[in-house]
Amino acid sequence: MPEQAFNQKNIRNFSIIAHIDHGKSTLSDRLIQFCGGLADREMAEQVLDSMDIERERGITIKAQSVTLHYKAKDGETYQLNFIDTPGHVDFSYEVSRSLAGCEGALLVVDAAQGVEAQTLANCYTALEMNLEVVPILNKIDLPSAEPMRVAEEIEDIVGIEAIDAVQCSAKTGIGIEDVLERIVKQIPPPEGDPEAPVQALIIDSWFDNYQGVVSLVRVKNGVIRAGDKMKVMSTGQSHLIDKVGFFSPKQTESGVLRSGEVGFVIAGIKDIHGAPVGDTLTLTKNAADKALPGFKKSKPQVYAGMFPISSDDYESFRDALGKLSLNDASLFYEPENSGALGFGFRVGFLGMLHMEIIQERLEREYDIDLITTAPTVVYKVLKKDGTEVMVDNPTNLPPINDIDTIFEPIVEANILVPQEYLGNVITLCVDKRGYQTKMVYHGKQVAVTYELPMAEVVMDFFDRLKSTSRGYASLDYQFKHFQEADMVRVDIMINGDRVDALAMITHRNNSQGRGRELVEKMRELIPRQMFDIAIQAAIGGHIIARSTVKQLRKNVLAKCYGGDVSRKKKLLAKQKEGKKRMKTLGNVEVPQEAFLAVLKVGK
Amino acid sequence: MLPPLALYIHVPWCIQKCPYCDFNSHALKQDIPEQAYINRLLDDLRADLADVQQRPLNSIFIGGGTPSLLSADAINRLLQGVQQLIPLAPNCEITLEANPGTFEIERFAGYVRAGVTRLSIGVQSLSASQLQRLGRIHDPEQARLAAKHAGQLGLNSFNLDLMHGLPEQTLADAMADLDGIIALQPPHISWYQLTIEPNTAFASRPPQLPDDDILWDIQQQGHDKLIAAGYQQYEVSAYAKPGHQSKHNRNYWEFGDYLGIGCGAHSKITVMTDNGLSIRRCEKIKHPQGYLDLTRPLRYRSWTVAEDELPFEFFMNYLRLFEAIPKQLFVERTGLELARAEQALASAKTKQLIDDDQQYWHTTELGRRYLNSILDDMVGND
Numbered sequence: 001m002p003e004q005a006f007n008q009k010n011i012r013n014f015s016i017i018a019h020i021d022h023g024k025s026t027l028s029d030r031l032i033q034f035c036g037g038l039a040d041r042e043m044a045e046q047v048l049d050s051m052d053i054e055r056e057r058g059i060t061i062k063a064q065s066v067t068l069h070y071k072a073k074d075g076e077t078y079q080l081n082f083i084d085t086p087g088h089v090d091f092s093y094e095v096s097r098s099l100a101g102c103e104g105a106l107l108v109v110d111a112a113q114g115v116e117a118q119t120l121a122n123c124y125t126a127l128e129m130n131l132e133v134v135p136i137l138n139k140i141d142l143p144s145a146e147p148m149r150v151a152e153e154i155e156d157i158v159g160i161e162a163i164d165a166v167q168c169s170a171k172t173g174i175g176i177e178d179v180l181e182r183i184v185k186q187i188p189p190p191e192g193d194p195e196a197p198v199q200a201l202i203i204d205s206w207f208d209n210y211q212g213v214v215s216l217v218r219v220k221n222g223v224i225r226a227g228d229k230m231k232v233m234s235t236g237q238s239h240l241i242d243k244v245g246f247f248s249p250k251q252t253e254s255g256v257l258r259s260g261e262v263g264f265v266i267a268g269i270k271d272i273h274g275a276p277v278g279d280t281l282t283l284t285k286n287a288a289d290k291a292l293p294g295f296k297k298s299k300p301q302v303y304a305g306m307f308p309i310s311s312d313d314y315e316s317f318r319d320a321l322g323k324l325s326l327n328d329a330s331l332f333y334e335p336e337n338s339g340a341l342g343f344g345f346r347v348g349f350l351g352m353l354h355m356e357i358i359q360e361r362l363e364r365e366y367d368i369d370l371i372t373t374a375p376t377v378v379y380k381v382l383k384k385d386g387t388e389v390m391v392d393n394p395t396n397l398p399p400i401n402d403i404d405t406i407f408e409p410i411v412e413a414n415i416l417v418p419q420e421y422l423g424n425v426i427t428l429c430v431d432k433r434g435y436q437t438k439m440v441y442h443g444k445q446v447a448v449t450y451e452l453p454m455a456e457v458v459m460d461f462f463d464r465l466k467s468t469s470r471g472y473a474s475l476d477y478q479f480k481h482f483q484e485a486d487m488v489r490v491d492i493m494i495n496g497d498r499v500d501a502l503a504m505i506t507h508r509n510n511s512q513g514r515g516r517e518l519v520e521k522m523r524e525l526i527p528r529q530m531f532d533i534a535i536q537a538a539i540g541g542h543i544i545a546r547s548t549v550k551q552l553r554k555n556v557l558a559k560c561y562g563g564d565v566s567r568k569k570k571l572l573a574k575q576k577e578g579k580k581r582m583k584t585l586g587n588v589e590v591p592q593e594a595f596l597a598v599l600k601v602g603k
Numbered sequence: 604m605l606p607p608l609a610l611y612i613h614v615p616w617c618i619q620k621c622p623y624c625d626f627n628s629h630a631l632k633q634d635i636p637e638q639a640y641i642n643r644l645l646d647d648l649r650a651d652l653a654d655v656q657q658r659p660l661n662s663i664f665i666g667g668g669t670p671s672l673l674s675a676d677a678i679n680r681l682l683q684g685v686q687q688l689i690p691l692a693p694n695c696e697i698t699l700e701a702n703p704g705t706f707e708i709e710r711f712a713g714y715v716r717a718g719v720t721r722l723s724i725g726v727q728s729l730s731a732s733q734l735q736r737l738g739r740i741h742d743p744e745q746a747r748l749a750a751k752h753a754g755q756l757g758l759n760s761f762n763l764d765l766m767h768g769l770p771e772q773t774l775a776d777a778m779a780d781l782d783g784i785i786a787l788q789p790p791h792i793s794w795y796q797l798t799i800e801p802n803t804a805f806a807s808r809p810p811q812l813p814d815d816d817i818l819w820d821i822q823q824q825g826h827d828k829l830i831a832a833g834y835q836q837y838e839v840s841a842y843a844k845p846g847h848q849s850k851h852n853r854n855y856w857e858f859g860d861y862l863g864i865g866c867g868a869h870s871k872i873t874v875m876t877d878n879g880l881s882i883r884r885c886e887k888i889k890h891p892q893g894y895l896d897l898t899r900p901l902r903y904r905s906w907t908v909a910e911d912e913l914p915f916e917f918f919m920n921y922l923r924l925f926e927a928i929p930k931q932l933f934v935e936r937t938g939l940e941l942a943r944a945e946q947a948l949a950s951a952k953t954k955q956l957i958d959d960d961q962q963y964w965h966t967t968e969l970g971r972r973y974l975n976s977i978l979d980d981m982v983g984n985d
Contacts, residue, residue, distance in 0.1 A: 528815070530954070530973055553819040554972040558796040559840055560923060562611055562855045563869040565884075565916060567625075572919075572975060572982045579979075 008194070008260040012187045013081045013218065014134075015098045017123055018108035019116040019474065023138040027108060027170035027179070028066070028082060032249065034176050035068035035080070065101075065203075065216055065262050067246035072184045080183060081246075081262035083203065083216075095122050096129070097277060101203045101218035101262055104132040104187030106179070107158070111137040111145040111167070114153050114445065116474035117416040123158050132187050135162040136179055141169040149443070156442040157416070190260030197288040198222030198230075200257070200265070200281040205272050207326035211243075213269040217262070217281060220292055224257045224283070230267060233280040233291040239267035272326045300332045300348025301479070302458045303392040304355060305373040305501060306362075307336075307344030309583055309592070313368050314343050320366035321345060324358065331358065336393070340499045340585050341371055346393060349375070352458055371583055373501045374598035377454045380407040380482045394503035397489045400540055407482035409454040412437070414447065414476045421469035422446050428468050432456035433507065451480060455505070459599055490515050490544070492522070493536040494588050504598045516545040517601035525594040528552035533588055605873055606859040606936055608658040609851055610685065612644060613865030614670040615891050618702075621738035622804035623766075623797060627867035627889055628668040637677045639895055645684040647864040647887065647901045652688060654862060654872040659692040660685070661859075662851035664700075665719075671701035675713025682718045696759070696850040698723055703741045703749030711749075715756050721849070722753050723762040723793075729783040730776065733769050736810070743783075750787035760847045762791035767825060768818050769797055770810035777821040778828065785832045790847035794825065795840035838923050839974070856920045858936045863887065866894045867903075873936075880938035882908045882916075913937040914947040915981035922974050927963035951977040 018024035068080040083098045099105060105126040109115055126133050135154050137147045147167050154162035166182050168175025200217040208214050217224075224230070224244055231238045243266040245253040257263045269275050280291040308317045325331045332348035349355040355375060362368050379391045382405045383398055391397050413434075417425050419441070429436070429450045438449035452461070457477055465473050488511050492502035502522075506514050515537030522535045526549045533549040560568050582589040616635055617628045663685065665678070673681075678699065685691075698721040699714055701707050711722065726746040728734050734742065741749075753761040765784050767777045784792060796818065799805045813821070826836065834842035838856060841849065854861065863870045867889035874881050885905035888894045894901065908916060917937050921928050933944045948964065951957040956970035956977045970977055 530969070530976065552973075553815050554822070555975040556839055556972065557975065558798045559793075560855075560919065561852065562861050562863065562871065563626075563867070565869070565871075565919070568919065569912075569915065569982065572978055575975065576979055576982050 009189050010078045011189055011260045012078055012183050013102040013262055014104040014187055015083045015102050016106045016108055017119055019119045023170045024108055030170045030176045035070050065247050066249040070180050078184050096125050097203050099126050099129050103190055107133050107135045108138050109150055111140045111147045111150050112142045114150045115157050117414050117476040118474055121476035133160050134182055134186050135165040137165050137167045138170055140167045141172045153443055192221045192259035194223055194259045196221035197286050198224055198283045199288045199292055201292050202275055202277055202279045205275045205277055207272050211266050213272055213275050215265045215275045217265050219257050219259050219261050221259050226255050229284045230281050231284050238284050239269055241267045301351055302375040302377055303346055303348045304375040305336050305344055306347050307341035307371045309369040311342050317368050320362055338501045340501045371592050371595050373595050377409050394489050394505045395500045405484055406487045408485040410451050410480050410483045411454045411457055411477040412480045413450045413452050415473055416445055416447050417469055417473035418444055419446055424468040425473055488539050491538045494585055495534055497586055512544055514601050519545045519547040521597040521600050522594055523547040523549050525597055526590055607661045609662045609854045609861040610660050611861055611863045611868055612665045613868040614667040615866040616672055617669045618740055625800035625803050635672055641677055641681050643895055644864050648688055651862050655689055659690045660695055661692045662696040664698045664851040666700045669702050670699050671707040675710050675717055678714055679717035696720055698851055703746040705745055708749050708752050711752055711756055720759045724749050725764045727766050729780050760790045762793055763789040764793045766797045767821050768813055772813055774820050781825050781828055791843045793841055856924045858917050858920050866891055913939055914943055919978055927965050930962055947981045950980050
């Protein structure tokens, strides 16, 4: 089919790699607008971030795609498939998925700020995957923009040519056409044989209430048509394809997807695990004999307990987690039973941001009030009997006498920081038990690599790194290995009762200080009640810190006359509303935030 | 049987608005339209006559705002008008709230001639700097004079209002204030803690209040002082010499009925129905301008209190009286079965905030300190 061959030559598949705030969303909106993907009135700001949370926080969580048609200066019309990528370090795993569907990537760098570590990590991923990386200098309209310096920095740090990088401003629209021209010229068309047996890579799958599982795929070889019978290669299950098509960014049925193209496939699959991300689709007729190389499954890095405040919500909480996990293959959960908090779930997350987002979605979209316990990393424990256990919950740490050695997870953290803040960053890393392995100067920036305990990194490290460098330092990290460490469990007791949900695992050297800070923090967070409340921190049977929430002296309205009744009623109702969000432990009412107090200590 | 009936009359004007006050009061911009307002009050009462249901008035309370901005003549006309519409019970208590300003003090005798039997004087503090901070326009000397004067008028009783827990107040400051008040020998003292109410100047710019421990010491020591001086505490903030409790306020706390006339006044009226009783509340138009507009109805809104809310309303009021609560009275006043009250108090009982026997509920020592906790289980379940 000559028409098809022609098409494939004019296809360009690309992603955008950019740091948060460097203008990825604005740039994608501009590209869509320029190519007429949406009428102006349909341009809800930042169309690709379709979840409310994505738009509010200005971040992308899920990969999405859009197919555009661009008539280039050479007179030809090109099909541009743009696959969006998440920008936050928690979601770097999803980036590699998006990149797997592309031949090229736009490296968008803020011309005023320069390269950031996260961008760099993603950029290296792209280069490793043999993608053509096209540097773009954005925000050149800013008075503080230094395109030449930043171009040099890209060359120096990333190691790609950037002197003639496109200069644009997604905000004002300057240079947008140049970006499109560069995509067409520099990114190669997809290879692949339309006549060969079908092989399509599942870049992402999500569950839609009306359509079932929708899979975003990149067709590597062959042609997929609606009505074909497809086979999911890992499971061997076959399904009749209902619909195929593109996102323009509206879902548009085309009836056919050819080799080189990116689009959606809907085949009436009811469970997201029926179309796993990274899997290969083929057809039952003339099936491919080999699956495409997929990508490794993401593993949760931190675990936290999540418990509904009201036990009546348990069922709806379980349903909500089930629904969320339909769209989030990296979300892991299993039932957990806490003496203090009752029935809930142990939930695994990619990182703290992921955790915050899940908690927010559960509370907002599913209207469930939750208590989240302090997140913890996974420790490897060698017991004296020679067995090894993985511990993702402080409560499950074996008794001290049974433990031979505890190993904590260590990450390799790559930090990019302007020279003037290097000292602060080093101080922070040392404070967090870090060990420097590499330091390279690139012009104004320094790339420094540390081995750091993951437990220290996942908590507040990112925030502190940002504040100690006035926002300039950036971070990327990945798990490196387990390392022996002198860890202990600090238990918290409220009025003498051990509260399992408040236990934390910490390094012995920090345990005294953190215990003290923690009981102090708890004292501030727990409101005065009808009796004194003793808060103690203990290691084993040894009390290391103590504080007391003093008794509330009285809780009485000073006055109340005839006309006051309605107003006073409102006042008391409001007080009670506040209490509803507290958990009663024994007879002590403990607010939600107290369970996350661990995060506030050790600063 | 219907509960006893009281009448509240609201006078909405003040010379200036105090920063802690959340009552319906309006700073006076010109002379009070006395005649027009009295006429309107009597119209208001006339429209409510059906709610009287053959009951005499046990008490009348003219509150505000600052009722002592009205002339003695006006009060006379008002009270005459009321008596023509509703008979007064023997010994009907008629209270008027007054500011201890020189100008008002001169009117006291006239008020007594008009029928007022009790004055309630808003002293609030005897510290000049505190008075200023509270937005009061009188000074300590005027307050003393007003109290002295009130004692010589042949009134049945009078009350002095005193606040504590004032901005930056120390224990010694508060005790000095209280000593000063006791020395004036009022038969009744309303001694209440300053609370920051929403929608007040203090709420938008909160002053530095004493901490909980100081407040507690003030309350403990002040209470002892009042008891030693011969006062009895009969409500959270009300202290009286024997025989001088306020009938009118007791009626609120005993969940009696009341008519409210004047700007923003509230009524609570019990109505017998085929299947027991129901309680109706009503609120009058709040702003003087609207209230004085002859073309507009005086009732702003009225509603029937939901059955579910009756235990809360009953106990929120009655618990304030530090005395045994007759179980029979709950049934009488709410029309609900006793079981509803027992249910509402169950968790307070396990927390030992409430005790009971066959006929009465008793608030425990602990319960008196945590009245709001007793009410907790009754509120917000709608």
